[in-house]
Amino acid sequence: MRKQLSHAALVLVAMAGLAACAPGTPSPTASAPTSTASPSAPVALPPDTETKTPAPAPSASPVPSGPGQGNAELAIMVKPSETGTPANFTLVCLDGVPAAESQHPDAIAACAALKGNAALLSPAPRATDQPCTQQYGGPQEAAVTGVVDGQAVEATFNLRDGCEIAAWTAAKDVLGSTGGAV
Secondary structure (H helix, E strand, O other): OHHHHHHHHHHHHHHHHHHHOOOOOOOOOOOOOOOOOOOOOOOOOOOOOOOOOOOOOOOOOOOOOOOOOOOEEEEEEEEOOOOOOOEEEEEEEEOOEEOOOOOOOOHHHHHHHHHHOOOOOOOOOOOOOOOOOOOOOEEEEEEEEEEEOOEEEEEEEEEOOHHHHHHHHHOHHHHOHHHOOO
């Protein structure tokens, strides 16, 4: 029950953050330049430029497995240990290509990974009877929030057992090079 409430609270916070970026919301920064390119063509904007196009509304349905559109706007935090300083970066992909505002250590690989498997950050919940090797991969933890192909993403990763290590390894391109030894 606590996990469901935490998830619901985080989704509401994410939606409130997206609402703040909606058209018509006053912005403390100057207007972003507009482009005459077609809506599907990626536009290279300078870092920290606000766009006029709102982010797609997140939906409650899971991201389908398999190739996706390659569109993402993510905040990624990787913590090397319980007391270590977390590495924080953003990843913005348009049609599988990193946008200028991405601050990811390997944005090209991360965007390609998300385009190749849109559900990479939305794995199916682990069955309660699924066996996992009892091995410890390290103290690293990661959290990823945002939107992939119009679907809300809120994922956490760690290296506490074989199943968690496998999920981390699958998402290693998105988690970045600061993700540990795995």
